[in-house]
Amino acid sequence: MTDPTPAPSTGLEPEPPSAAAVFGDRLDVARTFTENLARHGEELGLIGPLELPRLWSRHVVNSGLVAPLLRPGRVGDVGSGAGLPGLVLAIARPDVHLTLIEPMERRVAWLERQVAELALGNVDVVRARAEEVKLKGRLDQVTARAVSALRTLIPITAPLLRPGGELVLMKGSGVDGEIGAAEKAIRKFRLSDVEVVVLGEGIVDDVTRVFRARVPSE
Numbered sequence: 576m577t578d579p580t581p582a583p584s585t586g587l588e589p590e591p592p593s594a595a596a597v598f599g600d601r602l603d604v605a606r607t608f609t610e611n612l613a614r615h616g617e618e619l620g621l622i623g624p625l626e627l628p629r630l631w632s633r634h635v636v637n638s639g640l641v642a643p644l645l646r647p648g649r650v651g652d653v654g655s656g657a658g659l660p661g662l663v664l665a666i667a668r669p670d671v672h673l674t675l676i677e678p679m680e681r682r683v684a685w686l687e688r689q690v691a692e693l694a695l696g697n698v699d700v701v702r703a704r705a706e707e708v709k710l711k712g713r714l715d716q717v718t719a720r721a722v723s724a725l726r727t728l729i730p731i732t733a734p735l736l737r738p739g740g741e742l743v744l745m746k747g748s749g750v751d752g753e754i755g756a757a758e759k760a761i762r763k764f765r766l767s768d769v770e771v772v773v774l775g776e777g778i779v780d781d782v783t784r785v786f787r788a789r790v791p792s793e
């Protein structure tokens with residue numbers, strides 16, 4: 576069992592016990608990423624100053640909880656920003672290939688630096704908006720977090736999926752209202768198996784909610 580690291584002088588939240596439960600033998604890599612983000616995230620405009628005291632629980636562990644929903648294959652993360660959840664998922668699931676899709680140059684540079692520093696062989700970073708990225712119909716699953724409401728997020732993420740592919744979109748407690756407002760998009764893209772998966776019960780205080788749905792197989 577690995578000892579939790581003490582909080583460094585950055586103001587970073589001490590590592591919670593849930594980190595070991597979520598990252599297992601990948602905890603050291605998750606730790607390096609979290610410390611890098613704590614050290615440089617604010618100056619690079621990736622996280623706000625208020626996020627450091629909750630960086631582990633609200634951002635890193637919260638993103639890592641999605642890892643068991645991924646299947647071996649090619650997953651795209653739309654609007655990765657600081658690497659949430661895409662880079663965190665690549666750390667937790669070395670058996671899955673992650674493509675991080677992010678339009679902002681400074682964020683792309685950060686993501687590329689982290690991929691190199693953490694020696695992640697299962698990640699590529701593409702500088703593009705989801706609407707323009709040349710990945711239409713290619714991905715097995717698409718993730719996203721804090722990019723936009725479902726009624727605008729579904730139309731830019733569903734076209735990236737191969738037939739039978741799956742959306743795995745992280746959402747807050749207002750997800751049911753978002754689903755109601757996205758009815759037209761859900762119909763237009765003929766999504767099936769629509770469900771809200773609640774992750775982290777018994778592991779974290781703030782559970783993570785995921786909107787999961789499938790595009791047609793043919």
Ligand SMILES: C[S@@+](CC[C@H](N)C(=O)[O-])C[C@H]1O[C@@H](n2cnc3c(N)ncnc32)[C@H](O)[C@@H]1O
Pocket residue numbers: 653654655656657658659660676677678679682703704705706719720721722731
């Ligand atoms: C609020 S940030 C969230 C970043 C990260 N997912 C997180 O949870 O911390 C939204 C991110 O989505 C990106 N973004 C916005 N519109 C996008 C689009 N159409 N396609 C791809 N990325 C987009 C932005 O550049 C930004 O990095």
